[in-house]
Amino acid sequence: MSTEAHNNTADHHEDHGHHHHKDTFITKYIFSIDHKMISKQYLLTGLFMGIIGIAMSILFRMQLAWPDKQFTVYEIFLGKWGAEGIMDPNVYLALVTIHGTIMVFFVLTAGLSGTFSNLLIPLQIGARDMASGFLNMISYWLFFLSSIIMLMSLFVEAGPAAAGWTIYPPLSALPQAMPGSGAGMTLWLVSMAIFIASSLLGSLNYIVTVINLRTKGMSMTRLPLTIWAFFVTAIIGVVSFPVLFSAALMLIMDRSFGTSFFLSDIYIAGEVLHNQGGSPVLFEHLFWFLGHPEVYIVILPALGITSEIIATNSRKPIFGYRAMVASILAIAFLSTIVWGHHMFVSGMNPFLGSVFTFTTLLIAIPSAVKAFNYITTLWKGNLQFNPAMLFSIGLVSTFISGGLTGIILGDSALDINVHDTYFVVAHFHLVMGISALYGLFAGVYHWFPKMFGRMMNKNLGYVHFWVTVIGAYGIFFPMHFIGMAGLPRRYYTNTAFPYFDDLANINVVITIFAIITAAVQLVFLYNFISSIFYGKKAPQNPWKSNTLEWTTPVKHLHGNWPGAIPHVYRWSYDYSKLNKEGDDYVIAGQDFVPQNVPLQEGEEELNH
Amino acid sequence: MTVFLVLAVLVLFAVAIWQMNKIFQLSKVGKQDNSQIANDKDNNFQGKLMVWFMVFFYVFLIYGFWEWSDVLLPDAASEHGKDIDQLMLISMAIIMLVLVITQFLLHYFAFKYRGRQGQRAVFFADNDKLEFIWTIIPVIVLAGLIIYGLFTWTDIMNVSEDDDPLIIELYAKQFTWEARYAGEDNILGEANVRFIEGVNTIGVDASDPDAMDDIATRELHLPVGRKVLFKMRSQDVLHSAYMPHFRAQMNTVPGMITQFAFTPSITTEEMRKDPEVIEKVENINALRNEKNVELEALGEETLLPYEFDYLLLCNKICGASHYNMQMKIIVETQEEFDAWLAEQKTMEQTLNQ
Numbered sequence: 001m002s003t004e005a006h007n008n009t010a011d012h013h014e015d016h017g018h019h020h021h022k023d024t025f026i027t028k029y030i031f032s033i034d035h036k037m038i039s040k041q042y043l044l045t046g047l048f049m050g051i052i053g054i055a056m057s058i059l060f061r062m063q064l065a066w067p068d069k070q071f072t073v074y075e076i077f078l079g080k081w082g083a084e085g086i087m088d089p090n091v092y093l094a095l096v097t098i099h100g101t102i103m104v105f106f107v108l109t110a111g112l113s114g115t116f117s118n119l120l121i122p123l124q125i126g127a128r129d130m131a132s133g134f135l136n137m138i139s140y141w142l143f144f145l146s147s148i149i150m151l152m153s154l155f156v157e158a159g160p161a162a163a164g165w166t167i168y169p170p171l172s173a174l175p176q177a178m179p180g181s182g183a184g185m186t187l188w189l190v191s192m193a194i195f196i197a198s199s200l201l202g203s204l205n206y207i208v209t210v211i212n213l214r215t216k217g218m219s220m221t222r223l224p225l226t227i228w229a230f231f232v233t234a235i236i237g238v239v240s241f242p243v244l245f246s247a248a249l250m251l252i253m254d255r256s257f258g259t260s261f262f263l264s265d266i267y268i269a270g271e272v273l274h275n276q277g278g279s280p281v282l283f284e285h286l287f288w289f290l291g292h293p294e295v296y297i298v299i300l301p302a303l304g305i306t307s308e309i310i311a312t313n314s315r316k317p318i319f320g321y322r323a324m325v326a327s328i329l330a331i332a333f334l335s336t337i338v339w340g341h342h343m344f345v346s347g348m349n350p351f352l353g354s355v356f357t358f359t360t361l362l363i364a365i366p367s368a369v370k371a372f373n374y375i376t377t378l379w380k381g382n383l384q385f386n387p388a389m390l391f392s393i394g395l396v397s398t399f400i401s402g403g404l405t406g407i408i409l410g411d412s413a414l415d416i417n418v419h420d421t422y423f424v425v426a427h428f429h430l431v432m433g434i435s436a437l438y439g440l441f442a443g444v445y446h447w448f449p450k451m452f453g454r455m456m457n458k459n460l461g462y463v464h465f466w467v468t469v470i471g472a473y474g475i476f477f478p479m480h481f482i483g484m485a486g487l488p489r490r491y492y493t494n495t496a497f498p499y500f501d502d503l504a505n506i507n508v509v510i511t512i513f514a515i516i517t518a519a520v521q522l523v524f525l526y527n528f529i530s531s532i533f534y535g536k537k538a539p540q541n542p543w544k545s546n547t548l549e550w551t552t553p554v555k556h557l558h559g560n561w562p563g564a565i566p567h568v569y570r571w572s573y574d575y576s577k578l579n580k581e582g583d584d585y586v587i588a589g590q591d592f593v594p595q596n597v598p599l600q601e602g603e604e605e606l607n608h
Numbered sequence: 609m610t611v612f613l614v615l616a617v618l619v620l621f622a623v624a625i626w627q628m629n630k631i632f633q634l635s636k637v638g639k640q641d642n643s644q645i646a647n648d649k650d651n652n653f654q655g656k657l658m659v660w661f662m663v664f665f666y667v668f669l670i671y672g673f674w675e676w677s678d679v680l681l682p683d684a685a686s687e688h689g690k691d692i693d694q695l696m697l698i699s700m701a702i703i704m705l706v707l708v709i710t711q712f713l714l715h716y717f718a719f720k721y722r723g724r725q726g727q728r729a730v731f732f733a734d735n736d737k738l739e740f741i742w743t744i745i746p747v748i749v750l751a752g753l754i755i756y757g758l759f760t761w762t763d764i765m766n767v768s769e770d771d772d773p774l775i776i777e778l779y780a781k782q783f784t785w786e787a788r789y790a791g792e793d794n795i796l797g798e799a800n801v802r803f804i805e806g807v808n809t810i811g812v813d814a815s816d817p818d819a820m821d822d823i824a825t826r827e828l829h830l831p832v833g834r835k836v837l838f839k840m841r842s843q844d845v846l847h848s849a850y851m852p853h854f855r856a857q858m859n860t861v862p863g864m865i866t867q868f869a870f871t872p873s874i875t876t877e878e879m880r881k882d883p884e885v886i887e888k889v890e891n892i893n894a895l896r897n898e899k900n901v902e903l904e905a906l907g908e909e910t911l912l913p914y915e916f917d918y919l920l921l922c923n924k925i926c927g928a929s930h931y932n933m934q935m936k937i938i939v940e941t942q943e944e945f946d947a948w949l950a951e952q953k954t955m956e957q958t959l960n961q
Contacts, residue, residue, distance in 0.1 A: 029623065089928040164925045170862055171845040171926060177782065178927045264863025267801035267811070268782075268844040280846055280861055315723070317733040323743075345848065345857045347866035350765035354758050361750045361757075368746040369739065371710060376738070378717040380730040385654035385722065386646045393658070393718055400710050404703040411753065413760040414696055417681075417855040420848060420923045455644035462650075466657065470664065477668060481676040486852030488923040491931035498914040502679050502891045533625075536641040543645070576729040591729070606733055 023558075031141075033133030036556050038140050039118035040451055043444070045147055046111020047528070051521075052151070053102035058518050060095045063087045065504075065511035067493035081159065089492040093162040094180050096490055098154065100165030101188070105195055106150065108298040108436045110143050116301060116443050117206050117230040119451065123549035124224050126215025126566060128559040131208040135201050142198035146191045153187035161188035164490060166291065169262040169283050173254050176269040186255070189248050196245045203234035203241075210234075215548075217568035221325075222595070224547050224572040225318060228325050229304020232332045236293045236300075239336060244290035247283055254278070284346050288339035295432045296335040299399075300328060302439020303370060306392035308572075309446050310374060312545045313389035314381030315591050317573035317606075320373045327366035327373075334363045344412045345419050353412040360410035364403070371400050382576070382591075386543065387461030388446035394469050395438040401473075402430025405480065420490075423483025426476045434472045441465075444528070449542050453554045454535030460527040464520055471517030478506045546572045546594045566596035570605060579603065648725050655722025662715035666708070678891065681852055682884040685918065685939065686870040688764045689855035695760055699753060767869040773837035776828075778920070779810045780840070780847035780860040783929035785920055786810055787828045791821030791954060801843050801862075811843070812955055820956040823949065828920060828937045830872045831945035837869040850923035851937065853879075859924055872939040879939075880916050889916050 032038060059078070062071060074082025081091035118136065122129050130136045153160040162180030163172035167188070175182035210231045214223075223231075250261040254275075262283045263275035311318040318324060340348065340356030374396045383389065405427040408414045418424065441464075448456045482503045487494060494500040494507065541550035548568070552560050574593040577586050580602040586593050587600070599605060646654070684693050721729075767773065777788035777796050788810060790796045797819020803811040812819045830836055840849055842860035849868070850857045858868035879885055892914050900910040922933035940948070 025627070029626070089931070093925065093928070168846050168924070174845070177845050265801045266844055266862050267804050272802050272804070279863060281864070315729040317731065319732065320734055320739050322734070323739050346859050347861045347864060350761070353765070354761060357757055357761065358754055361754050364750055365743060365746050369743055372742040375710065375713050375717060378714070378721060380732065381721045382723045382727045382729040383651065383655070383718060383721050384646045385651050390654065393714065396714055397711060400714075401707060404707055407703060407753065408696070408699050411695070411699065411757040413692055413757050413764060414699065416764070416857050417692060417852060419857055420850070455641070458644045458646060458650065462654065466661070469661065473665065473668065477672060478676065481672060481679060484681065485679040486681050488850060488921055490925045493931055496932040497919075497934060498892055498896065499919060501895050501914070502888060504895065506676060506679065536644050539642065542642070573733065575731070577731045
């Protein structure tokens with residue numbers, strides 16, 4: 001059935017590729033339905049949100065390092081909440097909350113998955129565009145709208161949402177509990193509801209495109225791992241995002257229409273509320289049913305991207321392609337049945353804690369397989385250290401260091417004492433925050449030539465990489481210690497009572513690394529922007545890669561290929577494959593065989 | 609509004625620049641340029657940096673353990689805490705071993721196989737045996753950890769009434785803790801936020817006879833060596849009762865009663881004599897003395913020397929003063945505890961005042 005399907009669309013698109021319709025400025029750059037343009041829109045919006053998210057983290061890191069110093073930057077950026085250079089405790093919580101929200105959803109979900117799913121799915125599977133370009137456009141503009149609303153919420157009089165990115169009620173439901181739970185939280189919920197709609201439209205489109213629009217010969221087992229990762233990510237998104245939507249909807253009802261889904265027996269601001277019978281634990285279940293898969297929504301695309309980049313730059317096939325696909329599938333499946341490990345001490349039945357410990361630690365197995373396979377891919381390779389490759393290796397490093405501490409947090413007995421401490425903050429920033437950011441950077445460096453037709457400056461890329469890796473470990477490695485010292489997260493200051501006074505020095509170290517690391521991102525931004533305009537012209541296939549996107553011309557055109565869509569004859573990892581005699585590569589003098597090259601005489605196809 | 613106008617102008621400006629760039633791009637007939645692709649020189653240099661990074665990584669690791677270990681929590685002051693610490697130690701040892709080996713392989717391979725013109729990579733796509741080995745090793749190790757962890761967890765969380773635990777209610781509200789001892793009958797009286805009025809700050813049901821001998825306090829005293837069962841309530845938002853020294857934590861949830869039990873094993877007095885605690889207190893006091901010099905110079909009041917006490921901290925974001933929602937815990941001998949409790953007012957005395 002599916003062969004028929006893509007034959008039909010291929011025919012349909014074949015004539016489409018030839019005729020050129022006039023694009024106006026608006027249809028080309030703004031309401032574009034071309035996946036390459038939409039991907040750039042996602043990237044630029046994501047980077048813009050990223051700048052805001054990271055800047056916020058610097059502000060609250062300064063507060064943590066030097067709680068009794070006054071800084072005029074607070075006054076500049078926070079206005080009345082930073083009066084006389086003293087940060088207001090409520091705005092501290094707001095910064096933490098919005099930093100988390102922006103980084104998790106707007107940068108690492110939309111910015112990473114949105115950018116590269118859009119760019120690569122049609123190009124790597126050999127399709128003219130997404131299954132529905134129009135839905136794709138709507139998806140981006142809903143994302144844009146939700147970004148705008150999220151940013152607007154920063155300017156609300158009582159302040160933006162401040163109940164933590166997990167917005168647990170009753171704190172997030174009651175404006176009496178904190179000022180941020182008023183209009184700020186309403187806007188947060190509206191923004192997220194729109195974001196979820198955007199994400200669903202995008203995900204459905206990705207799934208349909210991968211299933212139906214693969215070119216002739218592109219069987220599922222010949223798909224590059226990037227596509228596998230995006231495909232499975234989209235499925236997790238479709239399964240779990242609606243649950244967050246239901247939680248948000250119920251929270252909206254509790255806040256505005258007097259229902260009691262999450263509220264019961266509350267006495268606040270001198271009066272008893274009428275709410276009876278609800279449970280905040282229900283919200284936690286609903287939230288983490290998305291919340292945990294969400295971290296895989298963030299990290300899987302990054303892992304897909306690095307699989308591709310590491311193979312290409314090692315000039316070797318990715319080791320254990322089938323195992324990599326199986327790991328992605330296993331991680332995706334397990335990701336939906338582990339959410340309770342965020343709730344070991346929430347008051348839920350301890351027996352459930354045992355079950356979730358079991359499923360959670362199982363996830364370590366496919367993750368370990370992935371890490372070992374990456375390392376083996378490097379073994380006996382001919383490594384080309386382009387900036388994208390460096391960031392990919394960096395990702396493997398942080399994925400391992402951050403993932404290992406997950407063994408502690410996933411173990412319910414051990415979680416009791418490190419739950420909600422800085423140990424958790426260190427863990428998830430390394431394993432999903434920093435790793436996914438490295439994936440984003442790797443992707444940008446690698447596919448920049450495809451997106452903008454120019455090369456990024458490699459030396460600036462090297463500077464960016466080395467300062468960032470050292471800085472990121474400099475921030476998050478010491479953080480494990482203050483977590484194990486028992487310091488709870490989301491404390492405005494650690495000096496209100498003397499017990500944590502001796503952590504002050506470590507906090508200063510962390511903040512200094514954070515400032516340096518944030519500053520070096522400016523090098524990236526400069527490199528990114530200036531390369532768009534003045535970068536060296538890109539060759540068609542700068543990294544000598546096998547995947548189909550490098551068979552398209554450098555100059556973008558609607559429909560991707562000027563002529564017929566290429567057919568595929570092999571998987572995408574035929575790097576350094578030798579001919580039958582074993583004296584030269586399959587194609588003499590060329591260590592890679594693009595997917596659209598038919599099998600050579602006497603060549604055997606790998607059976608995977 | 610002006611902010612949005614400014615933003616709009618900026619966005620339009622950016623779009624204009626982008627457009628202009630497109631025009632330039634179209635007008636240029638450029639030729640390809642490979643200068644931004646890694647060459648042998650880059651590969652060599654970056655490969656060596658990988659080794660240097662590995663050295664940095666290990667040195668930083670050792671420095672961290674050397675320099676920052678003294679901030680860590682002292683030995684567990686509860687019976688089950690020892691099991692948690694033991695499990696933690698084993699898990700940490702495994703983690704560090706895996707970390708050191710994998711990071712070495714990753715960075716060493718990166719260095720060893722750095723690209724050179726003419727070097728041929730090995731076409732090595734699959735090896736079932738290898739993959740089997742590194743699937744089965746994590747399976748075995750994790751199975752061990754899971755079983756060990758689950759036994760520990762079940763021991764901690766299953767509280768039997770047969771142990772005759774001392775029952776204490778922990779009551780959380782923005783931004784303080786209160787405690788209620790179950791009194792002579794060791795049964796907590798009914799309570800609900802709807803009974804909150806005047807001195808009855810935790811909503812005890814005055815019509816429940818079990819409640820009359822309950823004792824509400826602002827400080828948490830625990831007798832050493834006896835199992836304590838905490839019943840937890842919150843009156844407004846989620847809080848979390850975190851007692852790091854006892855390796856104990858449980859959220860307090862409005863609308864339901866949560867619980868956690870442990871047996872304190874070291875009194876506050878004994879803990880103050882623990883060498884690790886002495887060192888930590890000395891460090892903190894050294895820092896406070898430094899600050900006192902500054903304060904004195906400004907003519908302000910100086911800080912008192914710090915003395916160690918167990919703490920109950922709020923560990924779930926609960927509002928503006930979340931960072932300072934704490935209560936002192938005092939672990940003492942049964943006699944001291946009894947004497948202290950006898951001085952406290954029962955609910956009956958409080959309500960009928």
